[in-house]
Amino acid sequence: MSFYVQFLGTGSALPTARQHPTSQYIFCQNRHFLMDCGEATQIQLRIRKVKIQKLDAIFISHLHGDHYFGLVGLLSSMHLLGRKKPIAIYGPELLQKIVRLQLEIAGARLAYDLIFQHIADDFEGVVYEDNVIKVSTFKLKHKIPTHGFVFREKEKERSLLVEKFKTSGLSIQQIPDLKRGKDVVDEKGERHSFKKYTRKPKPRFSYAFCSDTAYSKNTIKWIKGVDVLYHEATFTKKDKERSVQTKHSTATEAATVAKEAEVGRLYFGHLSARYDNANQHLLEARAIFPESFEAVEGDVVKL
Ligand SMILES: [Zn+2]
Numbered sequence: 001m002s003f004y005v006q007f008l009g010t011g012s013a014l015p016t017a018r019q020h021p022t023s024q025y026i027f028c029q030n031r032h033f034l035m036d037c038g039e040a041t042q043i044q045l046r047i048r049k050v051k052i053q054k055l056d057a058i059f060i061s062h063l064h065g066d067h068y069f070g071l072v073g074l075l076s077s078m079h080l081l082g083r084k085k086p087i088a089i090y091g092p093e094l095l096q097k098i099v100r101l102q103l104e105i106a107g108a109r110l111a112y113d114l115i116f117q118h119i120a121d122d123f124e125g126v127v128y129e130d131n132v133i134k135v136s137t138f139k140l141k142h143k144i145p146t147h148g149f150v151f152r153e154k155e156k157e158r159s160l161l162v163e164k165f166k167t168s169g170l171s172i173q174q175i176p177d178l179k180r181g182k183d184v185v186d187e188k189g190e191r192h193s194f195k196k197y198t199r200k201p202k203p204r205f206s207y208a209f210c211s212d213t214a215y216s217k218n219t220i221k222w223i224k225g226v227d228v229l230y231h232e233a234t235f236t237k238k239d240k241e242r243s244v245q246t247k248h249s250t251a252t253e254a255a256t257v258a259k260e261a262e263v264g265r266l267y268f269g270h271l272s273a274r275y276d277n278a279n280q281h282l283l284e285a286r287a288i289f290p291e292s293f294e295a296v297e298g299d300v301v302k303l
């Protein structure tokens with residue numbers, strides 16, 4: 001699996017025996033990302049056997065405790081386990097102050113660097129990019145400034161048809177051009193089409209994370225066409241009033257976003273502790289968008 005998401009916590013503000021606060025592990029072509037870090041995330045990472053020292057970056061959507069109260073604990077454990085590799089933390093500006101203060105009061109000195117990348121309240125755009133993936137952030141609609149994130153793989157290289165290439169008379173220095181879809185010329189000046197020696201690149205995938213938020217039209221353009229969308233669905237229809245007061249979504253609204261953005265599949269989570277199960281959410285979501293599923297802790301979603 002080269003790109004997958006594992007749900008670590010799919011509950012909302014009040015943890016229950018069934019659900020932890022928000023956190024997800026995202027693996028993409030050897031990049032290891034953590035999306036939000038609610039209480040007990042480090043324990044969930046251990047239970048799910050995710051190697052915490054491999055984490056490259058942590059993204060924090062907003063400063064409600066159920067999305068970051070596990071952060072200082074995780075950072076401390078990384079230190080105790082001998083981490084030396086820096087870690088990047090993307091989130092609101094105040095997060096740096098909070099983390100520094102907590103560490104300072106405890107007299108804790110980490111043996112590795114925390115690289116804070118502030119996301120301004122109004123910022124929308126690319127926050128992380130390397131040669132295989134681009135991560136963009138966008139504003140959600142919640143009680144305090146909150147951001148969603150979308151992870152999009154970049155165009156992949158074509159793969160080489162080795163046996164055909166061997167008999168081509170071309171040099172191995174020309175392989176990168178062929179893989180990038182460029183024709184090449186051999187020593188005799190003869191032109192060779194890249195199509196003859198390579199096959200189509202593997203498809204690229206994309207994943208979007210939207211929590212916490214009321215229904216927001218702005219989200220649609222940012223997540224258009226993603227393969228998998230995680231969207232919060234804190235409430236069902238009968239608690240619609242409560243969802244308006246708290247700026248959260250109902251299952252119907254999450255499914256509407258999925259439908260309007262033409263995504264592949266919807267996984268919904270952040271269910272209020274008032275519900276014992278997700279049956280009603282599922283009914284309401286599927287009435288709008290049939291490819292809707294409950295995000296279950298521990299489940300791995302392959303893209
Ligand atoms: Zn929340």
Ligand SMILES: [Zn+2]
Nearest residue numbers: 062064142212
């Ligand atoms: Zn919140």
